[in-house]
Amino acid sequence: MSLGTLFAFTEKEVLVPSVSSLIQAADEEMYGSALFRAVHCHATCCSTIESILDAFAEALKGQPFAERIRYTSQVRQYVSSRKHHRSGRHSSGGTNERLSIVSLPKHPLDILERVFGNARCKRMRHEPKLAPIQITVTSSELVAFSLFLATPLVAGWSRNNQDRQETVQISEPGAVGISFQTSPSADGIRRMHLQRRVQDLSEKAPLLSSGYSSYFSKVLACGCLPLSKSGHSTEIIYISSNVARAICLGKPVMLLPSIRVLSMARPIQFLMRLPRGRTPLVHVLASSSPNPSSHLPDDLLSCLSILALTHPPPMASNALISTITFIASGGLPPGRLLQRLESVVGKVHRYSTSHAGLFGEMYRDTQIRELTREHLRLGKFGIDSETREAHDAAGADTMGRKAARVARWNLALQRLMGMLVERGRYKRDEAVSAVKSLLKVQFEESYRAALRAREIRVPENPKSKRRTDMPTLARQVEEILKMELPLDIDALATLARLMLVGWCYSVVGVAWEDGEEGVRLEIPKEEHEMVLM
Structure with a gap:
């Protein structure tokens, strides 16, 4: 099935892709979660689905020429019909110096038609007075979309809100600050709205980060x-x-x-x-x-x-x-791991002086106080489990902050690998391949170390004084911080492994077993027709 069969314009109709189409395109790495940073807010702080469609059209438009020539005439007409909002990728230093960033090679799109092969496209009538676009959405589409936004739906929301007449928020603001709200109507249709919350500096991911994959x-x-x-x-x-x-x-x-x-x-x-x-x-x-x-x-x-x-x-x-933490940590406690990983970002930021906004607004010279506050806050995490749980319970570490710092770490790692390319030591693919090979060796070694540590571990006496000389993962990062840039392949592999452990301390857990703590995922029964606005 081609895209042309999904986009069929009539005289007074507007065609938009379904939510499944948006998700399938993201699965094929046409865009990442960074697309939602381009979603603009209205005066009421609401983000309509139309804003996301505008950003999606920009993602289609931004594909390489080899992919764009495969678009059917209907797809090109759809792209040109959307409002072209700027995605916010501004140059941040006014310099022509090229910035090398190495990431994993993405899987190329074979044929764009395959992305939307099994998706549905909804034809929406263009109502008078520019009525907002509404897309019919199924429960499975809504859940998948909420996972992409890292905005888990509240368990049981479809039943709890069945008889309510007021607008109810059915999710917390996720990684990109967007939450879902639902309101019933007299016609029996449940209308879903996207609510955009203003994020603080520590919750804003770097502009050059493409985001995570759906x-x-x-x-x-x-x-x-x-x-x-x-x-x-x-x-x-x-x-x-x-x-x-x-x-x-x-x-x-x-x-x-x-x-x-x-x-x-x-x-x-x-x-x-x-x-x-x-x-x-x-x-x-x-x-x-x-x-x-x-x-x-x-x-x-x-x-x-x-x-x-x-x-x-x-x-x-x-x-x-738990599996990744055990394998990658080598049986060592984290210590001030999160704070030290953020120091790596600062080191790369100072090295890239001509790109002041590489890691977001928080790393600009005018935000020293905010950056210092974030470093002090991260220093309180990972000291022991009681401290971390207390801060999580206080709501200090939001999902937006967790996602933003992981994005900064990942961008710093890509930039460090790009330095090797700039120096001519490796080609892009060679650098990625070399680090991946060393990572496999390090994971095997750290797993053995974790097993040995589990066998000889002695229960800690809570009344004893804390040892300041015990080895931690944070101390391994400190050794890397002492090295001069660019780092060698061995140090990059070690840093990538430690960043993965840091992600384990910054990720929200999903509970599938009885008695587990974490987010509960479910696909509710479709008792009412739902539309996304």
């Missing part, structure tokens, strides 16, 4: 790690809570053959119901023997190295978080 946001929330993409399918590895406990106990695990549906795994059933660009082929990680082993499957190590070099999403399953 594909990663869905997969990681369901306890899976992306492995590869091929043809019309994607390969992922599912890690259950039982397997996570087995890995932390040093029990050997193996990868079972790929299957399309796991009837026994609720997260996989949930994932299969969400709109997607390609069909997931699920590999199951299972315990193979009761005998201890310090070896991990090579595919699992590959998944971790890929995740360490990408921009991970703000949400992941609890089983995935």
